[in-house]
Amino acid sequence: MRTLFAALALLLLMSQPVSGETLYIQAAKLIDGASDQAREQVTVVVRRQQIEDIRDGYHGDPEQDRVVRLHEHTLMPGLMDAHTHLSMEMSPDAYIRQFTEDPADMAFRMTSFAEKTLKAGFTTVRELGDSHGLSTSLRDAIRAGHVAGPRILAAGKSLATTGGHADPTSGWSQALEGDPGPREGVINGRAEAAAGVRHRYKEGADLVKITATGGVLSLADSGENPQFSEEELEALVTTAKDYGFHVAAHAHGGEGMKRAIRAGVRSIEHGTYMDRRIIRLMRRHDTWYVPTISAGRFVADMAEKPDYFPPQVREKAAEIGPLIQETFARAWEGGVKIAFGTDSGVSPHGDNAREFIYMVEAGMPEMAAIQSATRETARMMGIDDQLGTVEAGKLADLVAVVGNPLEDISRMLEVRFVMKEGDIVRHD
Known part of the structure; x- marks a missing residue:
């Protein structure tokens, strides 16, 4: 009784x-x-x-x-996760789903991912890139109490250059690819860089995400080449500051990282080929690092499955994925400011806390790992007056x-x- x-x-x-x-x-x-x-x-x-x-x-x-x-x-x-993608979860059919699903299908799936994330203890996330305005709509629905989920800081559509990592038509046939522009998150030159930021402001974003280098999961040959000129990056960051935005920069390769850091981005995401010179540059410019070891481990594991990724993606995943944990160890030892981030959506939603295990494996003390997902990420997001x-x-x-x-x-x-x-x- x-x-x-x-x-x-x-x-x-x-x-x-x-x-x-x-x-x-x-x-x-x-x-x-x-x-x-x-x-x-x-x-x-x-x-x-x-x-x-x-x-x-x-x-x-x-x-x-x-x-x-x-x-x-x-x-x-x-807890806070500074790098999520609630609009997706990686699977062997992820590349074809963009042609078979409607935005409404993605939106309903997002609600379950958001609830999983919240129940895993993550009450705040940065949502770094989607399409169709899904993350800003989900953010607003959670604020209004219509949907259970974490507090979201949404970047909206990531900004890329033509053929770059976040060009939404990369890998499509010529009959379908068209010529997406700043509204769709594709920019070329200073004027379009400013226009891309202003479109994110117009759609209600909280920050700006750029793909400063190639990436693992895009249908392109290089996962590390620089994809913005220094002039484009300067225009992006200057315009972002005018609108009160931080800029998060996806970057694997060294040259793209250096350009982004010098331009004044708030954070480097992934940072795979970060070396000691880049670590010194990040410390000099007070740039944050968001490691996403979980994504690296996940894509490396999936690359061992013959049919999980398209061939060119599989090759990049096998090369880049295993390196991120080693990069994290160098960054921690080198005194870079570290905020917690997983890239969930590449790795499964709700498993965000596995990142703690990988961080400690790489040499970060347990207390520092927990602080990276609380106090430090709150500072990086600029919300430490209320949270963290x-x-x-x-x-x-x-x-x-x-x-x-x-x-x-x-x-x-x-x-x-x-x-x-x-x-x-x-x-x-």
């Missing part, structure tokens, strides 16, 4: 938002994102959408107050995992509690 009453109480707790009431969250450990040390036996007090207080010891009377008991768990800030640490006055985005991830980082895969802006969205 006691078990039945406990289950009913839990269902009642989850069926109502916390807003307007005080909730006491008791946790065996707290990683607050600000300190390098975990705190023992802590109560986080949440009222409405905010963290009201953090107290030592367990507070709140279960008979009178709303209490969440996480006495075998570690509580931490809501467990502090009074900040939004109540909270996640709890079983056990102690500082002793076993794989515990980050065992999420049992998720709160976003004061509402409980998962409590196992």
Whole structure:
């Protein structure tokens, strides 16, 4: 009978938002994102959408107050993934689906990917490239409460050059490819570079994503060649700053990275062929690095399957994929600022936390890996005034995992509690 009453109480707790009431969250450990040390036996007090207080010891009377008991768990800030693609998930038929599916089909599939991401503990993501305005529409639907999902900072359509990594018609027949321009995310020259940014502003994006070099999954021969001139990059970044945008730069090859860093992009994504000179350049320009080891590991594994990728993609995946974890190790050792990012959509949605395991394997301490997905990513996104640490006055985005991830980082895969802006969205 006691078990039945406990289950009913839990269902009642989850069926109502916390807003307007005080909730006491008791946790065996707290990683607050600000300190390098975990705190023992802590109560986080949440009222409405905010963290009201953090107290030592367990507070709140279960008979009178709303209490969440996480006495075998570690509580931490809501996790952040700075590189996702909720509009897709890689599969052998991914290349043909663009001709067989409508945008509405993609949109409905996105809702399940968004919910998986949120329930995996990731309450905020940067959505780095889609089509048909899907990510901005999903962002708005989540904000309005129509769909369950993480808070989204959306880049909209990535910007590429003709035939570049994010040219939406690369690999198509001449009868179909046409001549896409800035509206479709394809630019050539300074004027079109500015126009591409302005179209992203017009469609409601939060930031700009560019493909500064070739990529692995595009139907093109090179995965690393530079694809923007320095003049185009200067125009892109200057215009982006005018509109209050950060610029995230997909880049594998060294020359494309150097051009993008000198132009003033906010972050380098992937960074496969980063060397010591580029590491020094990133430190000089205060450029962030978003590693996406998960995507590298995934495409390398899939390249071993003969029919998973088209031949030219398979060759690039086998070459580039295995290198990203080694690059991450050099970047961490070299003192580059690192924000957490997976490229989920290439790797499966909901498995975002596997990135922690790969980061620790490459030499990053467990605490630093967790901070990279909380405090550091919040700083990179420019939202650290509201999120990224467990502090009074900040939004109540909270996640709890079983056990102690500082002793076993794989515990980050065992999420049992998720709160976003004061509402409980998962409590196992």
